[in-house]
Amino acid sequence: MLTGFYTMMVRIRKVEENLMEVFSRGEIPGFLHVSIGQEAAPAAVCAHLNANDCISTTHRGHGWAVAKGIEIRRAMAELFGKREGFCLGRSGSMHLADAGIGIMGANGIVGGGIPIAAGAAFAAQYKKTDHVAVATFGEGATGEGAFHEAMNFAAIRRLPMVFVCENNGWAEFSPKSVHMPVESVTSRALAYDIPAVSVSNKVVEIYEAAGEAVRRARKGKGPSLLEIRCDRWYGHYVGDAQKYRGKEKVEEAMAKDCIADFEAELIKGKVLRRKDLDRIRAEVSAEVEDAVNFARQCTYPDVSEMLEGLYV
Amino acid sequence: MKETRYIFAIKEAMEEEMDRDENVFLIGEDVGLAGGSFGASKGLYEKFGPERVVDTPISELGFTSLAAGAASCGLRPIVEIMFMDFVTCAMDSIVNQIAKMRYMFGNQYTVPVVVRMPEGGGLNAGPQHSQCLEAWFAHVPGLKVVMAATPHDVKGLLKASIRDDNPVIFIENKTLHAMKGMAAEADEDVVLPLGKADVKLQGSDVTIVTASRMVHESLKAARILEQEGISAEVVDLMTIQPWDRKTVFDSVAKTHRLVVAHEAVKQFGFGAEIAAAAAEEILDELDAPVMRVGAPFAPASYSLEKYYVPSADDVVSAVKSTLERTL
Numbered sequence A: 001m002l003t004g005f006y007t008m009m010v011r012i013r014k015v016e017e018n019l020m021e022v023f024s025r026g027e028i029p030g031f032l033h034v035s036i037g038q039e040a041a042p043a044a045v046c047a048h049l050n051a052n053d054c055i056s057t058t059h060r061g062h063g064w065a066v067a068k069g070i071e072i073r074r075a076m077a078e079l080f081g082k083r084e085g086f087c088l089g090r091s092g093s094m095h096l097a098d099a100g101i102g103i104m105g106a107n108g109i110v111g112g113g114i115p116i117a118a119g120a121a122f123a124a125q126y127k128k129t130d131h132v133a134v135a136t137f138g139e140g141a142t143g144e145g146a147f148h149e150a151m152n153f154a155a156i157r158r159l160p161m162v163f164v165c166e167n168n169g170w171a172e173f174s175p176k177s178v179h180m181p182v183e184s185v186t187s188r189a190l191a192y193d194i195p196a197v198s199v200s201n202k203v204v205e206i207y208e209a210a211g212e213a214v215r216r217a218r219k220g221k222g223p224s225l226l227e228i229r230c231d232r233w234y235g236h237y238v239g240d241a242q243k244y245r246g247k248e249k250v251e252e253a254m255a256k257d258c259i260a261d262f263e264a265e266l267i268k269g270k271v272l273r274r275k276d277l278d279r280i281r282a283e284v285s286a287e288v289e290d291a292v293n294f295a296r297q298c299t300y301p302d303v304s305e306m307l308e309g310l311y312v
Numbered sequence B: 001m002k003e004t005r006y007i008f009a010i011k012e013a014m015e016e017e018m019d020r021d022e023n024v025f026l027i028g029e030d031v032g033l034a035g036g037s038f039g040a041s042k043g044l045y046e047k048f049g050p051e052r053v054v055d056t057p058i059s060e061l062g063f064t065s066l067a068a069g070a071a072s073c074g075l076r077p078i079v080e081i082m083f084m085d086f087v088t089c090a091m092d093s094i095v096n097q098i099a100k101m102r103y104m105f106g107n108q109y110t111v112p113v114v115v116r117m118p119e120g121g122g123l124n125a126g127p128q129h130s131q132c133l134e135a136w137f138a139h140v141p142g143l144k145v146v147m148a149a150t151p152h153d154v155k156g157l158l159k160a161s162i163r164d165d166n167p168v169i170f171i172e173n174k175t176l177h178a179m180k181g182m183a184a185e186a187d188e189d190v191v192l193p194l195g196k197a198d199v200k201l202q203g204s205d206v207t208i209v210t211a212s213r214m215v216h217e218s219l220k221a222a223r224i225l226e227q228e229g230i231s232a233e234v235v236d237l238m239t240i241q242p243w244d245r246k247t248v249f250d251s252v253a254k255t256h257r258l259v260v261a262h263e264a265v266k267q268f269g270f271g272a273e274i275a276a277a278a279a280e281e282i283l284d285e286l287d288a289p290v291m292r293v294g295a296p297f298a299p300a301s302y303s304l305e306k307y308y309v310p311s312a313d314d315v316v317s318a319v320k321s322t323l324e325r326t327l
């Protein structure tokens, strides 16, 4: 399991490092928001989920899609805008989705996915399955009515879901203090009588807290909220010069590395040796590079396809 | 006059109006400390402080209606919505509240809110970051809808919108932000009238009615057509609601052919209104059917954006087909 966490975190990071590189070379268009530094949360939370469980993600959602099990080749193809991508190359990074395994889509609208996850939880309850739904979002999104409306409804109806907030301290170009009068998003959950915990950016700690929340949801005991206190290493999007943040704060954030910390623990606990880590990294690198090459060789959709599929 | 850029012209308009009237303030996401997502308010926070350049949480519905409340108590808010797509989160505020407050309450309130937002493609930003929704607002009685194509116009029109006692939806265009051009200096205080179109190019064979980015595509089309001996007149509406019937109809009375070009999806766009009004009121002036240019009836595409967004070539084809046809 610990090896699994490690591999997943490395996979997420490699995917995004590769994305940054190809994006900077102009190989993929549009906006790119990376979650480097925040790999622990998706790796830990998704370890409790199976293909029947749904998640909704955000503009910063690559990590969640990878951890939920998205096929990296076709995810990469989508980011390249190619027809072989999960969204047929129509939508790119901000809308990465794989309906087949419950990835209900990243979202270009802040807060937009939260009630959608609640809808998936509602459907699970309605159909009397034990499936759960997870809404992932940043602390900035908790300013939106959509967040509060979903929390309220989920609490009233005891929906089988988990609200997962990655609190990275920044929403675009402004610090948390502009967005919330409370330190932690867990205070927001109080108003809805939703149990909430806040954990640090450590994969095992997140795994344990998420386990309790997911079990609670599966047993029909209702929603929970989980906040992960993490750091956004890079700018809001790739290319953001971060003048608003300053070099020191950026360095401070980058000094905190959930992957390096976990590596140290694995070695100290004699779970894996340095050379095992190297092997995992090399394997994952090869896997991701293969996906990039696959995406490069895929084809762009044809203009004649633009009007296809708008209606059933 | 001096050379500037479209985005600076927006800033200058806001700054000059804030200097002139202490009730004018700016509110929106990242407008303060960060100077705006596209840099439209750079320096205003430093100059006017956090009371007048107000950073908000991510809560479009809340802060737009808050602006409405403040406006009905004597302030003159400028609301910035980061991308036009996000205004959908504030539709109750604009459609049910702001547009109706004056009329519904028996003219007791005036609600001088300006809601600024950039629309359009150009960034390959996909389905939720590229939309042109001006027609929605033009369809709601009580709102004015303004679209500016040049640095000069964006400045003069924004100043007019801020001074107008009615709510104004002020639509910018992302691809125009970096555009260079002349604009008026502060002491010239150029305020362009709302509801008045501008003939950007005189011509005699066909009238192209357009706005915002498509003004430039239409001018480009006119240059292409000129080489084939076709003389196009380009009318920049500047205000979509209320639109300048007189300028449009006078032009058609001269050219007898009409094309309407916008970046928004063609179906139910403002082109439909103008074409219908022409059919109702000046059909006898028309020598051929009215042609429309607009985006295909599909969400904006990420990888095919350059084919999705209408261009000068589309305007050229529309002009040619109206020239080939007769009524």
Ligand SMILES: Cc1ncc(C[n+]2csc(CCOP(=O)(O)OP(=O)(O)O)c2C)c(N)n1
Residues within 6 Å of the ligand: A058, A059, A060, A108, A109, A110, A137, A138, A139, A140, A141, A142, A168, A170, A171, A172, A232, B029, B058, B060, B082, B086, B089
């Ligand atoms: C409705 C809406 N408003 C504004 C935006 C612009 N925007 C995109 S991301 C973002 C900040 C989000 O912050 P947070 O929720 O904390 O997530 P993070 O970026 O930190 O992962 C904003 C304001 C948007 N996409 N949608």
